Amino acid sequence: MSLGDTSQKLIESAARISSLPTLPPYATALVRAITQESRDLERDIQSLLSPYRSQSSQSQTPGGDTQFKSSFNPADDPALATTLMVNHVTLRRNKRCLLVYHRTRIAHLEKTLWSGLPLTQSSSTPSNPSSQESNLTPSESLxxxxxxxxxxxxxxQYPDIDLLGSITPPREVYVEIRVLREVGEVQTEYGSLVLGKNSVHFVRLSDVEGLVRGGVVEVVGEGGCIEIPNLRLPPRVD
Structure with a gap:
């Protein structure tokens, strides 16, 4: 297998995550293979540069590690310089692919949680009611x-505020909705409402916004379905 092939597979896996309704199992084998490849590349780089290092040119990093300055001149050995460049670029690419994969999983997890649906509801099956929870790593579960x-x-703390509601002001207060799945009777601010599958209702958007986000009903009109964005997690303040 050529250098970077495993990272390419991990990126393809990350690309599929965005189109899946639930998180797939963690790609443990791929992540371990990329990590091992990166360690081997770092070891090869250090080994190739070892003849050009001098103990007298060593220095200390802020973290307390020892660094050695190399006297290697790429013009003296173009073949070695090419090997070092390929190893270095591949090493950096591996790190970026790992970061992209983990960030994609975290973004998907945040989107699921802040959509107003628990993990088990968005991914449960009769045979495995907590399939997505079992696909999480310990850090993702935390x-x-x-x-x-x-x-x-x-x-x-704020019971009167719908924290999962849309942050975009609605264009219409009342909307026409079509029920995609059987819901039954729901309570609204102005009374009860029976939502049967394929039925159409003219209701206040605020009364059914949670159902729209959950994919239970859809808003219909001249422009077709109206997408209601989910509330994203605010930036963390340290």
Whole structure:
């Protein structure tokens, strides 16, 4: 297998995550293979440069590690310089691919949690009701627990505010909706509403916004379906 092939597979896996309704299992084998390849590349680079190092030119990094300055001149050995460049570029690409993969999984997890649906509801099946939770790594499970706890605390602190509502002002107060899945009776501010599958209703958008986000109903009109964006997690303040 050529250099970078494993990273390419990981990027393809990350690209598929964005189009999936639930998080797939963590690509443990690919991540370990890329990590090992990166360590081997770093070891090869250090080995190739070892004849050009001098103990007298060593220095200390801010972290306390020892660095050696190399006397290698690329013009003296173009073949070695090419090998070092390929290894270095591949090493940097591996790191970027790992960052992209993990950031994509975290973004998908945040989107699921802040869509107003629990993980098990958005991914459950009769045979495995917690399939997505089992696909999370320990660190992802910790993040999911933190975000769920944060939403619960904010919801209790501001009970009159729909924290998962759209941050974009609606164009219409009342909208026409089509029910995609059987819901039954729901309570609104002005009374109860029975939502049967394929039925059409003219209601206040604020009363059904959560159902729209969950894909239970859709807003219809001249422009077709209207997408209601989800609230994204605000930036963390340290």
């Amino acid at each position: 993040l999911a627990s933190f975000l769920s706890s944060l939403y619960s605390q904010l919801g209790a």
